[in-house]
Amino acid sequence: MKRNVLIIGAGGVAHVAAHKCAQNNKLLGDIHIASRTLAKCQAIIDSIHEKGSLQSPGRLQAHQLDAMDIEATKFLIRATHSQIVINVGSPFLNMSVLAACIETGAAYLDTAIHEDPAKVCEAPPWYGNYEWKRRQACKDARVTAVLGAGFDPGVVNAYARFALDTYFDDVESIDIIDINAGNHGRYFATNFDPEINFREFTSTVWSWEQNQWRANSMFERRQDWNMPVTGMSTTYLTGHDELHSMSQNLGVPNIRFWMSFSEHYINVFTVLNSLGLLSEKPVRTAKGVEIVPLEVVKAVLPDPASLAPAYTGKTCIGDLIRGTRGGQAQQVLIYNSCDHEECFEEVGSQAISYTAGVPAVAAAMLIAKGSWDIGEMANVEELDPVPFIESMNRMGLVTRIQDAHGDRILRPRQESIYEPKPRMLVNY
Amino acid sequence: MKRNVLIIGAGGVAHVAAHKCAQNNKLLGDIHIASRTLAKCQAIIDSIHEKGSLQSPGRLQAHQLDAMDIEATKFLIRATHSQIVINVGSPFLNMSVLAACIETGAAYLDTAIHEDPAKVCEAPPWYGNYEWKRRQACKDARVTAVLGAGFDPGVVNAYARFALDTYFDDVESIDIIDINAGNHGRYFATNFDPEINFREFTSTVWSWEQNQWRANSMFERRQDWNMPVTGMSTTYLTGHDELHSMSQNLGVPNIRFWMSFSEHYINVFTVLNSLGLLSEKPVRTAKGVEIVPLEVVKAVLPDPASLAPAYTGKTCIGDLIRGTRGGQAQQVLIYNSCDHEECFEEVGSQAISYTAGVPAVAAAMLIAKGSWDIGEMANVEELDPVPFIESMNRMGLVTRIQDAHGDRILRPRQESIYEPKPRMLVNY
Numbered sequence: 084m085k086r087n088v089l090i091i092g093a094g095g096v097a098h099v100a101a102h103k104c105a106q107n108n109k110l111l112g113d114i115h116i117a118s119r120t121l122a123k124c125q126a127i128i129d130s131i132h133e134k135g136s137l138q139s140p141g142r143l144q145a146h147q148l149d150a151m152d153i154e155a156t157k158f159l160i161r162a163t164h165s166q167i168v169i170n171v172g173s174p175f176l177n178m179s180v181l182a183a184c185i186e187t188g189a190a191y192l193d194t195a196i197h198e199d200p201a202k203v204c205e206a207p208p209w210y211g212n213y214e215w216k217r218r219q220a221c222k223d224a225r226v227t228a229v230l231g232a233g234f235d236p237g238v239v240n241a242y243a244r245f246a247l248d249t250y251f252d253d254v255e256s257i258d259i260i261d262i263n264a265g266n267h268g269r270y271f272a273t274n275f276d277p278e279i280n281f282r283e284f285t286s287t288v289w290s291w292e293q294n295q296w297r298a299n300s301m302f303e304r305r306q307d308w309n310m311p312v313t314g315m316s317t318t319y320l321t322g323h324d325e326l327h328s329m330s331q332n333l334g335v336p337n338i339r340f341w342m343s344f345s346e347h348y349i350n351v352f353t354v355l356n357s358l359g360l361l362s363e364k365p366v367r368t369a370k371g372v373e374i375v376p377l378e379v380v381k382a383v384l385p386d387p388a389s390l391a392p393a394y395t396g397k398t399c400i401g402d403l404i405r406g407t408r409g410g411q412a413q414q415v416l417i418y419n420s421c422d423h424e425e426c427f428e429e430v431g432s433q434a435i436s437y438t439a440g441v442p443a444v445a446a447a448m449l450i451a452k453g454s455w456d457i458g459e460m461a462n463v464e465e466l467d468p469v470p471f472i473e474s475m476n477r478m479g480l481v482t483r484i485q486d487a488h489g490d491r492i493l494r495p496r497q498e499s500i501y502e503p504k505p506r507m508l509v510n511y
Numbered sequence: 512m513k514r515n516v517l518i519i520g521a522g523g524v525a526h527v528a529a530h531k532c533a534q535n536n537k538l539l540g541d542i543h544i545a546s547r548t549l550a551k552c553q554a555i556i557d558s559i560h561e562k563g564s565l566q567s568p569g570r571l572q573a574h575q576l577d578a579m580d581i582e583a584t585k586f587l588i589r590a591t592h593s594q595i596v597i598n599v600g601s602p603f604l605n606m607s608v609l610a611a612c613i614e615t616g617a618a619y620l621d622t623a624i625h626e627d628p629a630k631v632c633e634a635p636p637w638y639g640n641y642e643w644k645r646r647q648a649c650k651d652a653r654v655t656a657v658l659g660a661g662f663d664p665g666v667v668n669a670y671a672r673f674a675l676d677t678y679f680d681d682v683e684s685i686d687i688i689d690i691n692a693g694n695h696g697r698y699f700a701t702n703f704d705p706e707i708n709f710r711e712f713t714s715t716v717w718s719w720e721q722n723q724w725r726a727n728s729m730f731e732r733r734q735d736w737n738m739p740v741t742g743m744s745t746t747y748l749t750g751h752d753e754l755h756s757m758s759q760n761l762g763v764p765n766i767r768f769w770m771s772f773s774e775h776y777i778n779v780f781t782v783l784n785s786l787g788l789l790s791e792k793p794v795r796t797a798k799g800v801e802i803v804p805l806e807v808v809k810a811v812l813p814d815p816a817s818l819a820p821a822y823t824g825k826t827c828i829g830d831l832i833r834g835t836r837g838g839q840a841q842q843v844l845i846y847n848s849c850d851h852e853e854c855f856e857e858v859g860s861q862a863i864s865y866t867a868g869v870p871a872v873a874a875a876m877l878i879a880k881g882s883w884d885i886g887e888m889a890n891v892e893e894l895d896p897v898p899f900i901e902s903m904n905r906m907g908l909v910t911r912i913q914d915a916h917g918d919r920i921l922r923p924r925q926e927s928i929y930e931p932k933p934r935m936l937v938n939y
Contacts, residue, residue, distance in 0.1 A: 350778065357698045
């Protein structure tokens with residue numbers, strides 16, 4: 084049993100995570116929120132009180148923290164007696180927050196891969212460049228570190244794991260499909276920090292095909308999918324974190340990630356990118372000012388948090404898995420659909436933040452209860468997916484499955500030929 | 512007779528004007544080039560020597576000057592014994608350079624209207640906001656000031672005047688059509704300073720219709736024209752300087768300006784403008800830097816001067832004039848077509864700069880010879896178009912006419928029922 088949660092970051096995902104921790108504070112204990120800007124942490128706490136999200140009276144506290152500073156982070160972990168750290172701050176922070184956890188014994192979890200601000204789309208597998216180098220250190224310190232426990236990466240990894248264990252003898256391909264059919268009503272906006280968002284699309288797009296890495300260009304490969312809820316949806320092959328662990332852990336020859344983009348989004352992105360306005364390298368103006376163009380683009384775009392009140396429509400994110408069972412071709416789609424307006428009603432966020440924040444808290448609760456408190460580092464597909472999917476079904480992120488038997492809510496213990504165990508280590 | 516020319520500015524138009532002055536220095540005398548950046552003036556002089564543009568050995572000198580400083584400009588006019596000032600610098604400089612001319616007695620000419628950096632697309636007629644307020648001062652000082660003596664404004668004003676005097680009893684409409692069917696081979700670029708260029712398109716588009724101003728939006732009105740040389744060409748109603756004098760001086764009920772834009776140009780412009788990246792108002796980045804987005808866009812776009820070597824294709828700019836003569840409907844198109852590669856071969860510039868720079872020097876030569884040295888302020892349509900068109904026919908900008916009798920070079924004295932006079936003041 085672990086208690087007391089320190090949330091690092093105060094953006095959209097942190098907002099959702101804090102609300103969900105508050106809704107489960109009998110189990111999780113004290114909730115602390117830390118970021119560089121104290122006022123943003125306080126605003127989240129105010130919102131929790133406004134929505135009445137606290138399950139029972141309890142501690143809810145804001146802290147100013149530069150989480151690049153390992154010593155300051157260790158001090159805060161100890162001062163708050165936090166045994167679980169949910170890192171949903173900038174992806175530049177992962178390695179320093181993880182170091183603080185290893186040195187204090189707190190469990191660590193995050194929702195996105197570590198990034199170096201000076202590098203874009205490094206060599207695959209990305210986890211090998213940073214996180215996995217600390218695997219032995221976690222094991223030595225008996226520290227639990229769950230990597231990529233948002234929706235994608237995170238839930239989609241669990242979906243893949245559950246499908247492999249339950250429905251297939253052999254899996255040929257996993258296509259992760261991420262559709263946002265929502266409408267924020269603005270000319271153009273990104274759903275999270277534009278600087279981080281655009282970095283996903285400005286370099287090599289890696290996919291895992293025929294058991295090896297394949298380098299693609301952004302918007303090079305298009306695929307339309309007839310999805311539940313959102314209907315026929317256009318996606319493009321995109322580079323994404325989860326490929327970099329699932330390719331190494333699942334033994335599946337083809338794993339691809341597809342994200343929906345409107346023609347309008349692609350057009351705006353292409354114009355900005357072609358002109359060099361998405362560059363992280365400084366340019367010099369006629370007046371002699373050195374400035375990073377991407378920072379100026381960020382300054383003129385809407386604050387992603389400001390989109391939530393007017394956001395309408397739904398997301399649909401899931402795994403389409405193809406393979407064989409008993410010699411027969413088999414295909415299942417495991418997915419979730421989330422409604423932007425319902426998310427805003429519940430916690431004051433849009434569905435993109437919601438789908439990333441809820442799984443992080445579901446994972447924290449499994450660490451608190453012990454079933455995911457494994458005392459080492461793991462990606463989500465290495466952990467038991469059953470309690471994770473069950474928790475989320477209760478927390479507002481309901482999983483559905485579409486297969487030869489129709490479309491239904493996925494209740495893992497009813498579906499499963501799979502016997503839940505304290506921990507499964509996959510070894511295909 | 513006036514001699515010795517001071518060119519203010521060292522951009523693309525100044526480059527062409529300097530070459531053309533050099534080609535005519537027997538008449539024009541010494542040639543001085545002044546701008547804030549001495550090296551840019553010197554580069555133009557080097558280019559004149561490389562191309563062997565000097566008609567006869569003569570003075571050719573570069574000067575550093577902030578032309579916002581009236582006293583410094585007066586000093587330079589006097590020190591160089593310049594009797595003609597060709598102002599082809601930034602449009603923000605017009606009023607200070609004009610003041611220096613009025614105070615020293617030098618003749619003034621420019622190719623674009625004065626602009627206040629803080630204002631975009633002011634109330635019409637634009638000349639009434641600045642230049643025409645100095646009309647009496649010019650008259651009192653017996654100073655010649657020829658406003659807008661580039662191609663458009665400038666040559667197109669002279670075309671209109673010539674057509675009215677020669678081919679019509681009544682004119683119903685003048686459509687000025689500006690087609691650039693050239694290709695610079697870059698993803699996107701402006702043909703002159705992006706800051707000035709975009710200002711033309713970011714606010715109200717004024718047209719003169721039924722004898723009054725009409726406010727339109729940019730890209731609101733599209734018109735395809737079957738033009739000589741460039742063929743079927745798509746244009747959009749655009750605000751432009753010449754409407755603001757021709758509407759007041761010619762007594763024609765409808766005067767419109769149409770500029771060609773590719774779908775690609777419009778798309779890039781629309782994206783940048785919609786995002787607020789063309790704004791002249793500063794924004795604040797996450798790091799707290801105050802910066803004008805338009806200055807950053809300018810910094811990432813190609814330097815317009817760098818486009819010339821690879822520029823191919825042609826321009827076609829002219830006036831389509833409709834009215835009646837002897838009770839019969841009459842239509843004439845008077846135009847020039849210019850080839851980007853030929854311009855580069857001759858003076859090292861593309862055709863956009865060439866078509867603006869050559870008329871300015873043609874005008875300077877008419878001032879030097881006396882026929883346009885009127886001792887007061889005038890727009891081009893108030894002056895005798897015959898020697899102007901004749902000069903340009905000899906200087907590389909050949910005028911053609913397309914009417915019921917076919918398409919031919921326009922030789923004004925052969926066409927004309929018009930008797931050239933020392934100066935015509937129109938009084939419709």
